[in-house]
Amino acid sequence: MAYVRTDVVIVGGGPVGLLLAAELAGYGVRTVVLEEQAEVAERPRATTLHARTAQVLARRGQLPAPALPLSEGTSSTPFHFAGVWGLELTAPAAEPDPLFKRPQAALERLFEERALAAGAQVLRRHRVTGLDRRDDGMTVSAEHPGGQSEFEAAYVVGADGARSTVRTLGRIPSDTTPPTVAAMVGVVRCDGPEAPEPGWHRTPLGWVVAKRTTEGRLHLRVADCLNAPADHRLPLEIDEFRRETSRIMGRDIDMDEPHWLSRFSDFSRLARTYRSGRVLLVGDAAHLHFPVGAQGLSTGLLDALNLGWKLAFTVRGDASPGLLDSYDAERRPAAERLLDQVRTQVELMRPGRTPGSLDELAAGAADAGAELARLGLMVSGQDTVLPTRTGRPSAWEGRFLGNRELNTDDGPVDVIRLLRDGRMLLVRFASEGARPVSGVPHDLLHDLRHVLRVVRAEPVAGLPGAALLLRPDGYVAWASDTAGDIEAPLLDWLAPARTAQARESASSASSSRAWTSA
Incomplete structure (x- = not known):
């Protein structure tokens, strides 16, 4: 039995888990990813990220920033x-x-590369078998080709998909809706004149969505919107897939050389909480819906981007009380809205x-x-728009700040580049002769310098007149149009009580046992 002590264990090495690992490790949090699969799966899955996901990824340095000007x-x-x-x-x-x-497999490789470069460990062929709560943390048990290992961590995150082991072992309840649509997906050789043209095909029985792969095969999604599905665990063979595709399309379609076949449905799930003590859920482990509108991957990545900085600040002792709870308060309602929207689309289909x-x-x-x-x-x-947190809300709090250039004391720079180091950003607007924002002792700003970047900029039309506090993900944490006290809003988000030496000691204490071979 091998033993490993770390800060965070992430169960699941898909794009959501690997992005979260890259975020945490980038903040200096010791992170281990446990993944059952030996390598990145090449089967066709999601290929699209929506605008808000790409915008936040850019602010976190995970996607290229737009060129200046x-x-x-x-x-x-x-x-x-x-x-x-x-x-x-x-x-x-x-x-x-x-x-x-970008194909999901390419995103997985990108995020894994960045997680490893930042210091995370990604352990493949590790199957989680146990999850035990302790007073000061969690113990995760896993089987692997070399035997068994136990991982002691302050927090465990389930990024392990629809059949989440972490959600089950963590006893986190879910609300579900039964399936009403029987759907299949496959990549096949289908070159005859009867083959569906690329695009969306509506029929009296349902839908067929077809697109050509780079290898010349046909990627088909077939939905029977009139009948409930068979057991999704039943194997899907090429004969059944050919028969169902032909039935939905209303003509005989020949196909062979199946590359990948699977079943799915409009079954939906929403965890009743995204956090249960030291256990958290992200991605499909927390929410599941019919894959229409290319929103599932985007939503999961936004989970990781919301949780990453909050969990990192919490582990390092930099978070104000309750900051980690805001993950559930912000992301679960977003998933609930998404599930309602997808159900509307299914009904319309x-x-x-x-x-x-x-x-x-x-x-x-x-x-x-x-x-x-x-x-x-x-x-x-x-x-x-996120719920307010400071108790001093303005019309700006909870809104996303679009990218724009600011004329700072160090020259012109845009919001995306100002946020890329992962700290919160305090912009203090002051034109020549204007009274500056007050109430921030120098020693407070000095103690927060590792989690707060402060810049002075010229006023910008359409932005608050005095000060703007941004979260690492680009959402407005607080804003003010008049000069005044900003110490209290800062303390709503950050905990400056400990010195860098104290934080380093705490981190060492949480990881005092040396890494062992797992």
């Missing part, structure tokens, strides 16, 4: 809702594109209910154009 205006790309095209997804031109395309166009869908609204714009912001995650 920043472009003005907006960029747009067409998208669909319930299989009906006509939606325009837009984003400011100073941000990443509204849709960021049923035969006889699908609108002929999105204009028809929005026709009942007082302003059809505004309704379509609202749908676009919702699908892309850009309508998210």
Whole structure:
């Protein structure tokens, strides 16, 4: 039996778990990822990230930043809702594109590379078998080809998907809805004249979505919207997949050389809490829905980006009381909204209910154009406003600050680059002769320097007049239009009580046992 002591154990080495590992390790938190699979799975999965996910990834240095000087205006790309095209997804031109395309396997390799470079350990072929709570932490048991290991950690995060072992062993309850749609997915050789053309095909029985892979195969998703699915654990063979595709399309379709076949449905799950003591959930372990609208991966990555800095600050002793609880308070409602939205799309996709166009869908609204714009912001995650935390709310708190250039004492720089080191950002606006924001003792700012970056900038039209406090993910933590005390808002988020030496001692105490071979 090998024993390892660390700060955080992440169970699950998919893109969500590996991004979280890269975030935590980047903050200096000792992190171990346990993954059952021996290598990154190459089967076709998600390929799309929506605008808000790409925007936050850029602020955390996980995606390239836009070139300077920043472009003005907006960029747009067409998208669909319930299989009906006509939606325009837009984003400011100073941000990443509204849709960021990259295969999930490529994202996994990118995040794993960054996690390893930052100091995380990624242990593959490790299957978690036990989860025990202690007064001061957690013990995770795992089996692997070399035997068994136990990992002692302050926190455990379940990023292990829909059948989450962490959620089960952590006894975190969920609310579920039964499946009503029988769906299949496969990559096959299908070259005859009867093969579905790439695109979305609506039929009297359901839907077929087809696209060509780079290898020339056909990636097919087939949904029977009239019948409940068979047991998803049953194996899917090429004969059944061929038969169901032909039935839904209404013509005989020949196919062979299956590369990958699987079943899925509109079964949904939402954990009743994302945090149970020292156990937390992210991604599909916390929420599951029918894969329409390419929103699942984006939502899971936003979980990781929301949790990463909060858990890191908590482990290091830099977080104010209750900061970690805000993860559940912010991310669970977002998932609840997503599940409701996806159920709406599934209902609209049923035969006889699908609108002929999105204009028809929005026709009942007082302003059809505004309704379509609202749908676009919702699908892309850009309508998210977080609950207030400071008890001193302004109209800005909880809103996402779009990228823009600030004329600081060190020269022009944009918001994305100012946030990339992972600290909170305090921007103090002061024109020549203006009274500066007061109430921040120098020793407080000095004690917070490892978690707070302070810059002085010229006022910007449309931004608060005196001060702006940003979280590492780009959301506004606090803002003020008038000079005044900002010590209290800072302490709503951060704990400056310990010196760097004390923090280092605490980190050493939590990791006092040397790494052992696992």
